[in-house]
Amino acid sequence: MPGLYAIGEVACTGMHGANRLASNSLLEAVVYAQRTATHLLDTEPRATSAELPAWRADGLLPVEEHGALAHDLTSLRETMGREVGIMRRNARLARAQRRLDLLAAEVDDTWRRCRPTKDLVELRNMVQVAMLVVADASNQRENRGLHYNADLNGAARINAVT
Incomplete structure (x- = not known):
């Protein structure tokens, strides 16, 4: 699914086995969170505010x-x-x-x-x-x-x- 990212334990990378050790899964989450954030900042957004309808509370x-x-x-x-x-x-x-x-x-x-x-x-x-x-x-x-x-x-x- 484009634009959906899975990081940390849910990503099941196998980097640290089953990721049940808190320090390992935490380290992996921090590393991949940083990489994901960097990628998102460097990627052109798919939707711009002009494409989204204005909010109406009428x-x-x-x-x-x-x-x-x-x-x-x-x-x-x-x-x-x-x-x-x-x-x-x-x-x-x-x-x-x-x-x-x-x-x-x-x-x-x-x-x-x-x-x-x-x-x-x-x-x-x-x-x-x-x-x-x-x-x-x-x-x-x-x-x-x-x-x-x-x-x-x-x-x-x-x-x-x-």
């Missing part, structure tokens, strides 16, 4: 109930912590997906009606990432590294990425 309401956003954030954290932890099961992932679908609908409703605030944007992004994590975990067919689903059959071994 008809959007202010977010009146920040308490609802805080409640949704708490619900998101509890769902991910309880249902999508280190030891996963298919039923818990399905329950998490149902809860996230409801939460996403509520957040999307607020998103469409109200002017974005920092809290609303962050919550919307977190819900989207949570949904991607659950979808990926649900599609997992083997246990690898820290991604473990107790419902996978005995033939699926726990593997380390090295």
Whole structure:
């Protein structure tokens, strides 16, 4: 995907094995972060501000109930912590997906009606990432590294990425 960079442990470079040693992965993240930043600064941007439509807030309401956003954030954290932890099961992932679908609908409703605030944007992004994590975990067919689903059959071994 053009313009998407992966650095540090997620890049799986193999430079320091599985990158589970904090000092090694930290060093790799710092080195590759610097290289990526330099590359981005030296690369012509794909979009200019003239190509982007101007922001229009006409008809959007202010977010009146920040308490609802805080409640949704708490619900998101509890769902991910309880249902999508280190030891996963298919039923818990399905329950998490149902809860996230409801939460996403509520957040999307607020998103469409109200002017974005920092809290609303962050919550919307977190819900989207949570949904991607659950979808990926649900599609997992083997246990690898820290991604473990107790419902996978005995033939699926726990593997380390090295």
